[in-house]
Amino acid sequence: MPPTKKLGKPKNPAHNRHMDAPNATELLTRYSRAEISATELRRALGGITYADIIIELAARDLPLPRAAQAGREAQIATARAWLFPPAE
Amino acid sequence: MTTPRVCLYVLDTGPLITLAAADSLDYLLYPNVQVVIPDAVFYEATRDTAKLGAQSVIEWVKQHHARIEIAVTNSYLNFTAAREVNPRAYAPNLGEQAAIEVIEEPDRLQADEKAILLCEETAVTKRVTVFQKDKIIELGTMDFLLLLEEAQRIQSADAVFERALQKGRSPSRIEKFSDHPPELRAAVRATLSPTKT
Numbered sequence: 215m216p217p218t219k220k221l222g223k224p225k226n227p228a229h230n231r232h233m234d235a236p237n238a239t240e241l242l243t244r245y246s247r248a249e250i251s252a253t254e255l256r257r258a259l260g261g262i263t264y265a266d267i268i269i270e271l272a273a274r275d276l277p278l279p280r281a282a283q284a285g286r287e288a289q290i291a292t293a294r295a296w297l298f299p300p301a302e
Numbered sequence: 303m304t305t306p307r308v309c310l311y312v313l314d315t316g317p318l319i320t321l322a323a324a325d326s327l328d329y330l331l332y333p334n335v336q337v338v339i340p341d342a343v344f345y346e347a348t349r350d351t352a353k354l355g356a357q358s359v360i361e362w363v364k365q366h367h368a369r370i371e372i373a374v375t376n377s378y379l380n381f382t383a384a385r386e387v388n389p390r391a392y393a394p395n396l397g398e399q400a401a402i403e404v405i406e407e408p409d410r411l412q413a414d415e416k417a418i419l420l421c422e423e424t425a426v427t428k429r430v431t432v433f434q435k436d437k438i439i440e441l442g443t444m445d446f447l448l449l450l451e452e453a454q455r456i457q458s459a460d461a462v463f464e465r466a467l468q469k470g471r472s473p474s475r476i477e478k479f480s481d482h483p484p485e486l487r488a489a490v491r492a493t494l495s496p497t498k499t
């Protein structure tokens with residue numbers, strides 16, 4: 215008799231498989247330092263969701279990355295002027 | 303000097319999930335401009351209502367539907383059509399495709415209109431082909447929060463991120479969309495309906 219096959223699939227298998235990878239913490243740390251993008255992180259960890267990123271950062275006491283502003287001050291100032299124009 | 307018309311495009315799930323986790327989605331409305339979310343991005347942020355922030359995003363969009371446009375895209379319509387044929391159909395990068403489609407729509411960014419593109423996934427804006435690049439500015443969630451802080455609309459951008467991380471420490475991942483009551487699923491579908499923007 216063939217072995218019984220379990221029905222259904224594990225919950226979020228990509229998440230479970232890749233979060234235990236030895237380099238997961240290193241990748242999350244690099245993301246936290248804004249050294250890699252969220253896209254790179256998600257792809258390296260098997261397509262986990264952004265919600266999972268927040269969960270895993272929190273589990274490791276890592277902060278979310280701060281904005282990398284260097285060289286973008288003028289751009290951000292323009293965005294501020296667009297969103298909050300001075301009263302006429 | 304005339305003030306340009308500005309819209310805030312949320313091009314991926316990152317800003318929605320971070321702000322939802324921090325109970326701060328209303329910050330997206332603080333600039334008092336139209337908020338545009340591609341339908342597939344909304345779907346990706348809310349398809350599993352037990353995921354971090356998903357339920358808050360659904361309720362927030364319903365509450366502020368007059369100021370939030372769920373932009374209809376062919377990418378998402380094709381995906382839903384494929385799902386009707388094969389419920390297990392999967393579309394990689396669905397949100398990204400929809401986001402690009404929305405920002406590249408010819409009817410958007412007319413005349414003096416400007417766009418703030420809010421996203422965590424830098425791949426999205428790299429792939430956008432907009433005729434006048436000076437009409438768009440890409441911001442990350444932290445950029446946006448720091449901007450609000452500098453404009454004295456919020457007290458602390460860091461505090462928002464800290465709240466999001468605190469919520470991340472106790473997420474629920476057990477339930478799935480299909481496990482939820484029919485009325486809740488109907489509400490999500492109604493929000494995503496092409497006839498309701």
